[in-house]
Amino acid sequence: MIEINALTKVYATAGLPAVDNLSLHVPAGSVIGFLGPNGAGKTTTIKMMAGLLTPTSGQVRLGGFDVTRQRPAAMTRIGAVLEGSRNVYWSLSAWQNLMYFGRLKGMRRARIKDRARDLLTELGLWERRDDKVGGFSRGMQQKVAIAAALIADPPIVLLDEPTLGLDVEATRTIKRWIAELAGELGTTVLITTHQLGVVEEVCDRVAVIRQGRLVADLPTRELLAGSRERDRYEIRVEGAAPPGFDGVTRDGVTTITLRVDAPGEVYDLVERLRAHGVVLQSLTQVRPDLEDVFLALIQEPAHA
Amino acid sequence: MLDVLRAEIGKGLRIQLAHPAGHVITLLISTMMYLGLQFVLGQGELRQDVLPQTLVAIGAYWFLQYAGLVMVADLIEEQRTGTLAQARMSPAPPWLPMLGRLITASIFGLAVAAVAATVPMLVAGITLPLSWAALLPVLLLGVDVLAFTFLLAAVALRSPMIGALQSLLVSLVLLLNGSFLPLALYPDWLAVLARLLPTTLGIEAITRTLFDGRTVAELWTGGTLPQLLAHTVVLTVASGLLFVRNHRRTLREPS
Numbered sequence: 001m002i003e004i005n006a007l008t009k010v011y012a013t014a015g016l017p018a019v020d021n022l023s024l025h026v027p028a029g030s031v032i033g034f035l036g037p038n039g040a041g042k043t044t045t046i047k048m049m050a051g052l053l054t055p056t057s058g059q060v061r062l063g064g065f066d067v068t069r070q071r072p073a074a075m076t077r078i079g080a081v082l083e084g085s086r087n088v089y090w091s092l093s094a095w096q097n098l099m100y101f102g103r104l105k106g107m108r109r110a111r112i113k114d115r116a117r118d119l120l121t122e123l124g125l126w127e128r129r130d131d132k133v134g135g136f137s138r139g140m141q142q143k144v145a146i147a148a149a150l151i152a153d154p155p156i157v158l159l160d161e162p163t164l165g166l167d168v169e170a171t172r173t174i175k176r177w178i179a180e181l182a183g184e185l186g187t188t189v190l191i192t193t194h195q196l197g198v199v200e201e202v203c204d205r206v207a208v209i210r211q212g213r214l215v216a217d218l219p220t221r222e223l224l225a226g227s228r229e230r231d232r233y234e235i236r237v238e239g240a241a242p243p244g245f246d247g248v249t250r251d252g253v254t255t256i257t258l259r260v261d262a263p264g265e266v267y268d269l270v271e272r273l274r275a276h277g278v279v280l281q282s283l284t285q286v287r288p289d290l291e292d293v294f295l296a297l298i299q300e301p302a303h304a
Numbered sequence: 305m306l307d308v309l310r311a312e313i314g315k316g317l318r319i320q321l322a323h324p325a326g327h328v329i330t331l332l333i334s335t336m337m338y339l340g341l342q343f344v345l346g347q348g349e350l351r352q353d354v355l356p357q358t359l360v361a362i363g364a365y366w367f368l369q370y371a372g373l374v375m376v377a378d379l380i381e382e383q384r385t386g387t388l389a390q391a392r393m394s395p396a397p398p399w400l401p402m403l404g405r406l407i408t409a410s411i412f413g414l415a416v417a418a419v420a421a422t423v424p425m426l427v428a429g430i431t432l433p434l435s436w437a438a439l440l441p442v443l444l445l446g447v448d449v450l451a452f453t454f455l456l457a458a459v460a461l462r463s464p465m466i467g468a469l470q471s472l473l474v475s476l477v478l479l480l481n482g483s484f485l486p487l488a489l490y491p492d493w494l495a496v497l498a499r500l501l502p503t504t505l506g507i508e509a510i511t512r513t514l515f516d517g518r519t520v521a522e523l524w525t526g527g528t529l530p531q532l533l534a535h536t537v538v539l540t541v542a543s544g545l546l547f548v549r550n551h552r553r554t555l556r557e558p559s
Contacts, residue, residue, distance in 0.1 A: 013557065035418075050389075050393050052389050052555070053558065071395075072395035076395050080390075084388070086386055087386050089315065090316060092322075096318060100311050100314075100315045104311060104396065106307070106394075148390070
């Protein structure tokens with residue numbers, strides 16, 4: 001379980017809080033997408049969770065252990081892949097990397113060997129375990145980084161942009177892995193990514209941060225359902241768009257996309273179109289995806 | 305604890321040995337530079353009365369240069385690539401991996417210095433007298449150099465641009481520690497300045513035991529050993545304190 005309580009980080013150089021009174025509780029075994037625009041404070045939060053930065057105030061508890069005050073115990077409960085980093089040694093082989101990071105986590109050699117064998121086999125890297133990581137493709141390197149984060153079988157895993165720069169197949173493997181980690185092993189996974197499709201697919205909860213503050217923390221389904229009032233409707237009519245409507249006309253058919261705040265407004269919309277004598281071809285509800293919800297959340301005026 | 309230390313040392317040595325060609329070239333350049341300069345300073349001959357003393361000095365310089373290079377360059381590279389952050393996510397205390405790095409640096413520095421010194425000994429027929437009295441100064445010189453290396457690494461935690469300062473200090477050591485001329489030939493004011501640098505006092509103590517036949521007791525009463533001890537202690541304490549300070553600052557405010 002991850003418990004973040006009133007976490008604040010103010011960099012002396014910036015003056016403003018990078019993370020501002022952030023509280024977040026992530027139950028064990030859940031996968032949470034931690035989203036926000038660039039500079040929102042995601043990486044700062046993750047670094048504080050990983051014990052790489054000390055909070056100005058507030059606390060992070062991993063599996064019940066305070067990262068600042070009970071650091072050694074907290075560090076045995078976490079594995080992380082950090083954004084924009086190699087995370088593993090390119091001059092070493094995949095096997096050597098896993099052995100090294102396993103020992104840093106305090107594991108016994110025999111246990112690391114078993115675990116490394118399982119991880120590398122699962123990742124399809126067993127045959128190339130003795131090759132230097134520097135010679136691997138980007139996807140393979142990222143797999144080794146994730147394997148290194150998982151070597152000690154930590155109950156909590158932080159993945160900062162784990163699928164950045166990966167091809168479709170590698171992304172699919174990592175998504176499957178994340179689902180397995182949480183579903184079968186009960187691992188708590190926190191992911192940050194700009195690929196919202198990944199979040200929608202694997203996360204059962206989404207937290208959105210903006211200007212260091214938490215603006216949403218809901219189960220993914222609730223977050224999507226809660227934004228139903230922002231649902232879009234796509235209306236296709238014959239001929240040009242009637243007065244008062246904007247649309248795209250192609251081959252004599254105009255497609256009009258409208259947002260409605262309440263389901264009842266759809267009937268009014270149809271009535272208005274009928275009043276113009278428009279022939280309706282189809283009316284389709286376009287459910288918002290996470291991207292729509294995310295954009296709406298980060299574009300809302302900031303609360304004081 | 306020991307497992308972490310062993311893992312860190314093993315990793316460091318593997319990384320160093322992953323690119324052996326670069327080290328071989330550096331070794332060749334180092335030995336050629338030493339012999340070439342001695343040939344020029346000897347006005348066309350390798351002076352056997354100077355070579356043994358300068359070889360001790362250049363050996364200490366090589367140890368310092370390579371240990372520093374391994375320690376600082378690797379640390380900066382690991383900061384850049386994120387592996388240092390990964391290593392910090394360990395239950396081990398932060399000084400432990402750093403100690404492992406220091407041991408790696410000392411093994412590598414020692415190996416390079418030994419190989420680089422062997423070549424001139426074979427080529428120029430240099431022989432070094434051995435004396436038990438030199439053991440303590442050699443150990444203190446080793447600690448002094450590693451404390452200096454740790455100090456540079458502690459600075460590197462906050463200042464990735466440490467490279468320029470490191471080059472300057474290491475160059476000063478090369479110029480002034482007796483690698484070109486024995487310290488006894490320096491003017492007094494320059495000898496005082498030189499003694500502030502790492503290795504100089506150690507070399508002075510070692511050469512006095514090896515070439516002048518001084519005992520440890522004579523080194524102590526003569527003042528060389530107390531100065532060397534004080535230099536080593538001050539540098540060790542300063543590097544430890546700076547590491548603690550910069551580690552805490554890095555956790556508060558990344559550089």
